[in-house]
Amino acid sequence: MTPYRFAVGGRTVERRIVGGLLGHWGYWTRRAVEQLRRCHEVAASGGDVPADLLRLAVEVTDSNAAVFDAANGFAGCLPGVHAVLRRQGLLAGTWCLDPRETLSPGQADEIDRVVRAYPHLVDDDFVAAHRDEWLRG
Numbered sequence: 001m002t003p004y005r006f007a008v009g010g011r012t013v014e015r016r017i018v019g020g021l022l023g024h025w026g027y028w029t030r031r032a033v034e035q036l037r038r039c040h041e042v043a044a045s046g047g048d049v050p051a052d053l054l055r056l057a058v059e060v061t062d063s064n065a066a067v068f069d070a071a072n073g074f075a076g077c078l079p080g081v082h083a084v085l086r087r088q089g090l091l092a093g094t095w096c097l098d099p100r101e102t103l104s105p106g107q108a109d110e111i112d113r114v115v116r117a118y119p120h121l122v123d124d125d126f127v128a129a130h131r132d133e134w135l136r137g
Contacts, residue, residue: 001016001049001053002016017040017043024060024064028121028122030123030126030127031120031123039053060121063118066107066111067084068081071104071110072104076101079094079107080103082096083107083111084111088124088131
């Protein structure tokens with residue numbers, strides 16, 4: 001959200017957000033879309049970043065750390081995303097092509113923690129309302 005500046009061809013260029021965290025688009029997607037929309041609105045206004053968006057940035061960072069398994073060098077990255085999708089009823093399990101790629105010790109507890117701490121980041125109700133329709137194809 002905050003503008004960043006860098007040199008290009010001898011002049012300073014300023015940029016703001018244009019996209020989102022790629023991995024986050026794999027889960028809690030509806031909320032990610034809402035967050036990105038809000039970020040674009042604030043960026044387009046050219047104003048300061050509101051305190052609630054700064055707080056949201058910390059919450060998203062914390063939740064992504066749990067899901068992507070930052071504490072364990074991202075070893076449980078894919079299983080973490082799969083765990084969220086499994087909890088939503090979109091996947092039957094957290095399996096990966098490599099059977100050794102599993103949730104890290106404590107990772108499921110961390111995901112539970114961020115779901116409890118940040119229910120406004122979770123789109124489980126939206127998924128539940130559409131899951132059967134989506135899975136029917």
